[in-house]
Each structure stands twice: as structure tokens, then as C-alpha cells.
Amino acid sequence: MRRRLLPSVLRALGATLLLLGTINGLAAAPTAQAAAPQASTTSKAEVSTAITVDGSKPGLAFDGVGAISGGGGNSRLLVDYPEPERSQLLDYLFKPGYGASLQVLKLEIGGDTNSTDGAEPSIEHTKGAVDCNNGYEWWLAEQAKARNPNIKIYGLAWGAPGWIDNGSGNFWSQDTITYLMAWMGCAAQHHLSVDYLGGWNERGFNATWYENLKSALVAAGHSTTKVVAADSDWSVADAMATDPAFKNAVDIVGVHYPCGYLGSFTSCPSTANAQALGKPLWASENGSEDTNQGAPAVARAINRDYVDGRMTSYINWPVIAALYPNLYFSTDGMSIADQPWSGNYSIGKTTWVTAQTTQFAQPGWHYIDSASGYLGGSNANGSYVTLKSTNNSDYSTVIETMDATAPQTATFSVTGGLSTGAVHVWATNVDSANSADWFVHTQDVTPTNGSYTLTLQPGYVYTVTTTTGQGKGTATSPSAAPLGLPYSDTFEKPATTTSPKYFSDMNGAFQTVPCGGGRAGTCLRQMAATTPIRWTNEPYDAPYTIMGDGSWTNYTVTADTLFEQSSTIELLGRVNQQGRNNNGLNAYHLRVSDTGAWSIVKSDTSWNFTTLASGTTTAALGTGSWHTVSLSMQNTTLTASIDGVTVGSATDASFTNGQAGLGVTGYQTDQFDNFSLTPGTPANYTGPVTSGLTGKCVDDNGDSDVDGTVVQLWDCNGGPSQVWTWANGMLTHDGKCLDVIGQGTGNGTLVDLWDCNGGANQQWTPQANGTLVSAQSGRCLDDPGFTTTNGTQLEIWDCNGGANQQWKLP
Template identity: 35%
Template sequence: MATSRLLVNYPEPYRSQILDYLFKPNFGASLHILKVEIGGDGQTTDGTEPSHMHYALDENYFRGYEWWLMKEAKKRNPNITLMGLPWSFPGWLGKGFNWPYVNLQLTAYYVVTWIEGAKYYHDLDIDYIGIWNERSFDINYIKVLRRMLNYQGLQHVKIIASDNLWEPISASMLLDSELMKVIDVIGAHYPGTHTVKDARLTKKKLWSSEDFSTLNNDVGAGCWGRILNQNYINGYMTSTIAWNLVASYYDQLPYGRSGLMTAQEPWSGHYVVEAPIWITAHTTQFTQPGWYYLKTVGHLEKGGSYAALTDGLGNLTIIVETMSHRHSVCIRPHLPYFNVSRQFATFVLKGSFSEIPEMQVWYTKLGKAPERVIFKQLDSLWLLDSGGRFTLELGEDELFTVTTLTTGSKGSYPLPPKSKPFPRVYKDDFNVDYPFFSEAPNFADQTGVFEYFMNVEDPGEHRFTLRQVLNQRPITWAADAFNTISVIGDYEWSNVTIKCDVYIETLEKGGVFIAGRVNKGGILIRSARGIFFWIFANGTYRVTGDLAGWVIYALGPAEVIAQEWYTLTLTIKGPLVSGMLNGKSLWTDLHVSFPENGWAAIGTQSFQFAQFDNFHVEAMP
């Protein structure tokens, strides 16, 4: 998904602060579960994540940032549940087909190596493993995966399927006793708080294994507050996982700011603790995995809902939400209209709960100031003389947590630095001997994988470079481009000079580009427009207005061959574009009027090896 791509580049202490807001118990969101992508080299919404096995005989368990993210989560909460799920797969698994089930044993082996690598190299125990995100499942593959997990001593790893719809996986389980046995959890995406009969008949755990996906403003917070309660009340779902964890990707990529909080400026250190963090805390700080819902949950008479959970040891937490329709519309699915109005709700604690003397109260009111209140502790409720009875006055768009737990807190840090645009002058020579992460800071791969590379045979200027390392199209989840591309910078850039050293490794049909004003990314990358300056190993250059190369502005001969270093310079000022090769002009004053702004980028003609060095961009007023 690449939605945490920019987080790893944050300077300290801001990076640790962000992680605390997400994972530290009784501080912020206090998350109970972390679901990560098993990087498969393909575009999976907002970028690509590298696979641990680009090729059949290639294994590297230090690529990307997912290992790091899981370790940081575990460091803060040793009890956090870890889950892995493939979106795309490296191309070699498909043997020429865009399909991961060509060889069931091979794909299962690939997934199991990721689980084993997490343990061996990072001491991470993966708790749940998925099949293929929002795509077809193969019944026989699921059975093969279970057998291989067991054979490798990974009986503790549970299988969740199918991360798409309730059907047809639940119907298949009811018809196949072996499939029923090997699947531990049925996970559905964006269920709209409802399940189906077949899913309930399986008696398996039911999870909303991807939900939310909504702008993290107050409406998004209302969406999240409503479904956290009602996914169980309406659909018996005992886990709800938000996509995405943190909006740490360029804002203009698809689903910008659809994370629980926002951290998309590593160059400034600025981040925003958005309302969904505290909406999460209303549940996560006052319950834990292993708690169970009481039967007395349901809807309020004048709109809203209430859920009650206990640890079976005397603790009780009640979460009440009154989110209005206009303040809780999620991005999907359609939300039928409903009405919420002011009301009084009386709760009576019975049985062993009737002896509870005191309960803590936490309160949120979404909306505009001055009424807006976010995760505030109110006065305690004293119940000794009330017979376990208390009444709440409920308005619209409110959230109450009433609990016996006294450990809740609204964690805080000093305000982070103020927001700043991406630096107008940016350079990277990629001279990192032992990189902590495989990707260069701030580059966001959209198709292909660009990694730090060391030229062992080159002790000179280009010993350390950035290399595009895929030579085969992955098994795609989205509409990956046929070219590889990594974007960087400020989407508002219009007048820029981009300079980069490039090296074509492929002798035949090799080509590389630098680009400016790139206007699309993520799952829309194939239709990206911009100004692309290409050189090819056959001794030609080309200027195109799109990544696919259909809009050609200029072309001609250039003194270029493969396996030699060249310096490309692209200057864009207003409608005029010029380009240089090794400091000599190839063309000048080419007239281009669209698009008016966008990112800078580097890339290759197709899935082919190429290197980049001494990247330099300068934006002009």
C-alpha cells in the first residue's frame, strides 16, 4: 500500500512521537493489531513495496520498512497482534501469468519464507496470515498453505480469508469441511457493519479486516466511531482494522489523508494527531484482546449505539456513540439515512457489576468550536448509592466511554514543527554505505522498485547509486504502469530544473527518463501526464507528455549507448521546456502547456535494470 512510506524518513524525536501516538498503550490510539502488506513489488494503492524475494533465488529480509514498523509496534506494545497479507506478488511466481496460483506449493513457500524471515531476522511472531487482498482465492491453495505452515512448525500462525466479501468464502467453508478446519477467521472489507448468514453459520471469528478509508477530518472520525461499535452490534465482528494506519504518503496520491493521523512532511517534522486517533482510544485504551462483548449491546432509542465489554475479572467498559448521518459517512459502502436526536440513556449494572463503586468517564464531541471536545476525562460516576444506575445525557455526534479502568490517558508531546513545503532545492547522491532502509528518502516508487545499490567494481563517483531492480512485471493488484517510476517533491511545483546522472544497464531496448510536473500516482499511475525526458540505448532521445509515451513532443538522435553514465538536465519554466545531455543542449523552448504542476520523477522504459545518481531538483518561483 506504501501508506507509511514517508514515516521512516522523519527525524527524531518526531518519528518516535508519531509511533507513540499509534502504538504506545494508554497514550494515543493504543492499537491492538497491526496488519502489514507482504511487499510484492507491485502498485498497491499509493505505491509499491519491495518483496523479500524479487527472484526465485533471491532472499532479503531487510527491504522496505514493514519489518521496522512491526518492531516499533512490538517495542511499544509487546502484546500487539501482527498480521501479514499479500496485495501483489513478484512476477516469477506467476511463470508468465498474472496469477499467483500457478504453482500452489511455490506461492505457499514464498509466503512461509516471509513469516520465517520475520522471526529469524527480526524476532517477530506473525499471528495471522491472509491469502490475496480483495482478489480471488483458491481453496486448494489455502489448504496447501496450512499444511506448509504446519510442516514448518508454524501451527500458531492462523489463516484469515479472504479479505474481500463474506461470500463466497463462507459458503465454500460450509461445503468443505477441510477448508472450514484450516480457516480461523473470516475477514471482509468495508462490510457496512453487516455480515451474512453463511458467515455466521461457520461459527468462526468474523473481522472487518479492512475498513474506514475515509478522510481523517471530523466526518471520518464520526465514521470510525460509528463502525467501531456497530460492526459488532450489527454484524458480530470482533475486530475492525482501519485502512490506513497513518497518512504518511504524498497528499495528492489516491485517498490522501485517509489514515488515523497525518505525517506526510518528514522534511519539516510536522505531523497532525487527527481526531480518529482519539476515537480509537475510546475503545482500545479500555479493552484488550481477550475481553468479550456482553449480550446487552444494541441501538439507542433516538439513534446511536452502545456496546459493553468485560475481561471476566470484574472490569467493565461501556462505549456509547451518537454519530449523526451527516457526521459519519464513510467512503464506502452507501450509508442509508438515519436520524439521531438528543436523548437520555439510563444504564443499570446488575449481577457482580452492581457492586462497582466508581466508573471513569471519557467524552468526545465532534463538530465546530466551541462545542468540540476530543477525548476529555469527565468527573467520575459514583454508583454506591444509586443501585448501579446511571444516566447519560446524549447529544448528536458524541462518544462516551464509561469504564472501571483508571489507566486511560490523553498522551501529548510539545507541538511538532510547523508545516513547510518540500525544499525548493533538493539533492541526493545516494552515498549511504549501510542504509537503514532500502529506499532513498522521499522517493515514492509508483511502479517498479528503486533500491540503494553499491557498485563493487566502481570505486569512483558512482560507487553508491539508486537502482531500479525489477526486470519482470509483478503479479499485479492494481493497474501498474508498463514503465517504472518513482516520484518525489512538491506536487505544486511548476517551474523546475531537474538534473540526474543515469546509467542504462540493458543493452537492447534500454531506456531511462527524468520528469517534471507528473500529475498522477498510485493506482492511477498508468495515466500519468507530465513532461518526460527519455534517452535510449539505441542512440535516441524523446520528450513525451505522458508516462506511456503516446504524446510525443520531440525526438531525435543522441550520443547514448548502454552501460555508460550520462547527465540529463530538464528545465521547465512556464510553457517552455529545454533539455541537456552532458551539459549540451538537445532542444530548447519546446512549448508545453499541460499539466501546469506536479512531482519530479525518475524511471525506466520498462521493467529493466538502470541506475540513478546525483539527483538534484531546484524549484523556481
């Protein structure tokens, strides 16, 4: 739950304290930098910290800050972005001195199986058939290397293709090592050196297997690739401490979420056994935090991993939220890029708290332990770390004050050969929702006799540095827009990768290949012929792939299909919210078998299936020939057609909008072609709009039709004030429209009822995760602070997918 008053309170406090500072002789900063630190000779702050930055003092080598593409499908949509937006996003991720400036890129080694929000394709769907061009991770790594030739590449598997160990499901086999060596060979084909290689993500470890992996790397000429174990918990360090062979095989101890999972990351300890190994310790996966709301946690962890646990690398999951918004972790990462057709994106606050380290220190620099710790000796005040460059002259100190409640001072004394010249101060106001307050060069300070003092405001990340070359990218995003219908894909036009444009696999691997069944050209084929070694545990793990806009309502999805063997294919429509780790999906399915059996089925977010209609064609469809299948959705009527003949229909009101998709109900290699979506009659529904907060509805105060009437939250009662009509992207009540007051676009702008005028502030786009997005601002209809108090006026706010932003249309 967000604490809505905190940022405004702190901003007001900062302004007041700035005034007091000016009275005390401090120079006032420009308005946009009102709470920036100021050089000071006197201060009334309660907490004061003396930091001696001594270049002769010891500290561990810094291994860099990075992020993960994979685990899974979180980068999928990035490759389908148009130019120049695609390059802008890549620059914000990888270009030094521009954005996040990531120093490590961790790639999923695809296994054709769901690994959180999608499935990443294997390079070897069947044993011996290696295709080094499968997937989009190679493309991403090449783009990262082009921008930063020094970036480190790290490979890790979440799952593996089903042929491994003769289909036994045993990951810890020689087959897996052979598979990883083939992946290393593919990396070389893409001119990528792999710096680090792990085992099986978050699935423990097998010591002998890691020893064999190390031997295989050396034998294959990859002796410079370091082995990371076990991408799980600290128990691997305990095992290494008592097993010399295992210890010798492992170069880096990598653990996940040492600061806790989905928390505030206030404490990030390691263990005594781990520290005694003498190996680098890494937070090899951390994060899982919203791109904006999670920035404070990330700011803490990057510093506190080292202060608390002597961890020298922080790797964020994921790198970017380039995935559809109906998926569970759809807002986690450096930024959000979920509309490749419009080019719309949002650079998150997490980008800038990350940049406060990555733009000021490079892998190979060393921490200075004596200049790292907690302000005032307490983690409640914030933390600081200091790193010195390899030239033993430059240094940077990164300070976070996430938990501070009042200004404080830090006095720096520089010695030990480090530069005593001017330092440059950069700051991110993490409490601010205004991007102009993020990653700002606030001032330069010239030390006096190697000493200077800064005043630090609460809720900030600061970097004090002798280096230059930092910058904040200036590219801006175009406005969001729906993907219009009709839409079609014959799969003939080559996409950037082996996945067709906009299609995102949730299980299995859907890849463009030459058509079968005597058809010329290119078709889409499900490539995984056997159940993979899985990472998730969803009860229904059949292959399917989804695409498109969650706001689609009435439309028909059509595709030609070829049954390569006895099997059942499916068309998906109104694909809505997916359960965590693919543990369910709100959607309609038209399933058609080679026997001629068909059914219209709905599924929910626990993978409960309900058959709405079923039957069998007069003749079997058979294998080896093509057939055309269609699912039409018009309001509550669902209609199935095969080869142009209507075979049945059903009535259901569960899902009003969502994406389309294709699937196979088992691991068979069926094909699809001529995918098309045609619009139906625009939706027109009347009834209550229910909140994701149980028992609450959108309500017109007093059932009034007067302009400016408050639109509020109220107990659902079936009364006339709760009857809304959804049509053509607008919600109306008594002929008036749900309206964002004054065409506002800022967080907290209220909504009311107003004469319909067709303005963008009266247009709303339903998303598959249940949110309603304002066409003007891109922000979501929001119940402030998750309140359930009757009469609470609704507003717009940054979309976060919370229950207070979920609305079921009538």
C-alpha cells in the same frame, strides 16, 4: 460534500441544552466540555435506554481494533520523519494510553507492484535471492512492538514478484506459498511473531491453496499463526460451509467493507452462513475514510460491526496518511504526515474515535451481548457495545450518537460480579473541529445501588469505564514548510530503509545497491526484473519513483544513469495529481534510451501520453557506461540535455508545479546516481485562476483595488477582475495580495484583497493535487460547500482535496 452548518448548529444546541439541564438540577461542566454527558436523576430527553451490564451474560471474544500499513505505500514517508516528530507519530499510533493505541497491525507483504498509492518492495525480487531487510514494513512493525509488546501482527499480499509460477501470473501457486514462508522467516529474523496470515487481497480465493498454506505453516513451525480468508467478501463463508477441508484450514473469516465502501457505515451485517461457521468474523479491512471527515463513519463501524454482524475485529485502512498529497487517498488514516522535511503532521479525529475503544478494552475481553445494541432500539439514535475484562470485574461501554438529533438518556444497571464502583466518562465531540473537544475525560460517576444515568448529546462517542490509565498525547507538530531547492542525493548516506530518503515507489522497486559500470559507492537501482503479479489494472504499469514538494515550479532535475541492458530511463518533472490506483499521472517525462533516442513527453491522469519533442543523439549511448541526463522546466519551456549537451526543447503550459522523479519504461534493472534539483528563475504567471468546479474562476469583486475587497467565485469570463499574477508564493491582482482576513487560521476564515505585506497569511503553497495551502494555517483555499453561486466569498478550510479546493494557477 460536507454539511457546513451542522457542527455549529449542534454546538449551539448543546449549549442550550446544558443550560436547561442546569435548571433541572444538573451540574454544568466546564466550557470545553459543554456538551459532555452529565449524571442525572431526571431528564426531558425523548429517548431513554435501559442497559443492564451483567457480567454473567455471554458474548464473543474481542479480537481488537487495528489498522493496515500497505495497500500500498501509505506509510512510506513516516520512516523519513525527523526526531522527535517520528517518535511522536509512532506514539500516537501504537503507544497504549496515548493515542489510537492500535491492537492489530496488518502489513502488506510486498510484491514490487502498485497496490493503491504506491508499490511495496518484495523480499525476493528474483527467485532464491531473499533479502529480509527490504522495505520499511519491518521497521514499522518493530516500532509498534516496542511500544505495545501485545500488538498482533497480520500479513497479507496485494501482489507478488513476477518470477512466481515461472512468470505465468498465477498467484494461487506453490511458489507463492514458498514465498510466504520466506516472508515468515524474515519476520522471525526481525524478532516478530506473525499472528495472522492471509492470501491475496480482494482477489477471491482458492480453497486448495488455503489448505496447502495451512499445511505449510504447520510444517515450517508456524502452527500458532492463524489463517485468515479471504480478505474479500462473504462468499468465502458460503464455500467453507460446504467444504470441510477448507473450513478446517481457515481460522478466521475476514471480509472487507461489510458496512459498504466509502459510505457512512450505518449498517454492518454479516451472513447466516458466516455466523453458523463458529469462526471469528472480522472486518479485516474497513475505513478508506478521511482522517477527520470520516471519523463518524469509523465510530459507527467499530460498534456496529459487532451489533449487526457479530464481527469481533475492525481493521482500518490505512494506518496513517504518510504519503504525498498528490496521491488519491492522501488524507485517509489515523493521521496525516506528508511533510517529512518539516516534521509537520496532523493527528486526525479518527485517532480519537478509535481510542474510545482501544484505550478501554483489550483483545481477549468479551462482549456482553445483552449490553450491546441500539439506543432506543433504533440505529438512528446510535449504538452501544459493552465489553468485560478477563478479571470479570472491569467493564467498558462504548456509545456513539452519530445520527442522533437530540439529547437522550441511558440508564445503566451493573450486576453479575462486575464492579459497581465509580465509572469514568470519556468523550469525543465528533461534530467539533476543535481538537480540545476530542478524547476528553469529562467526569466520574459513582453508581447508586449499581445504577446511574447519563445524558448523551448528539454527535459524540462516549466511553463509560471502570478502568484507568487512559491518556491523550500532548506532543504538537511544527509548522509546515516547503522543501527548499537546491536539493541533491548521491545515495551514499544510508537511509533508515533500503529506499532513499523521500523517494516513494509507484511501481517496481528502487533500492540502494553498490554501483555498477565501474563506479564506486552506492547507487539507486530498479530491482524488479520482470512484471509482477499485479493488483491494480492501470494501462501503464512501468516502474517509477517520485519525491519532493508539490509546490516546486521552475527547476532542473538531473541524474546520472546506467543502462544495464537495452532500455529507456526517464526523469520526471512537475509531477502533479496521480489518478486513482496509479491510473494516470499529470507530469512531464524526459525519456532517454540506450540507442540515443530521446523524447519530452507529458502524461495525464488517464495515462494518455503526448510527445512534445523528440530526437536521437549522434551516437548511441550504449549499455554498461554512465551518462548524465537533465530536464529543465522554466515557465512554459522544457529543455532536455544529455551529457551536458542540449538536445531539444518544447513549449507547454499544462503543468506549472510539482515533484520530481525517476523511472524506467519497462521492467529493466537500470541504475541512477547523483540525483539533483536546481532552482530556475522564480515563476511569474499572469492569467485566470480556475476552480476544480467547471467554469468557475477566482474573481475580484468589481475589479476593485480597495483593501478588503471580496475575493469570490464567479463564472469564468476572461474579464480584468479575473486576471491574477502568481509570483514568489503570492497571488496578486492590481498590485494587491490574496489575503486571509485578520491573519485567521480557523476553518471558515474568509479571504480578501489587501496591500501586500509579505505576511504568512498572504503566502500560498501550491500542492500537486491542485490545492493552495495557506502558509500560516496549513488550511486550503476553499469554495464553501462546493457552491457554484456567483459571488460566493472564498475561505480557508481543512484540506480535503475536493474539487472545491482545486485551483489551476495562470
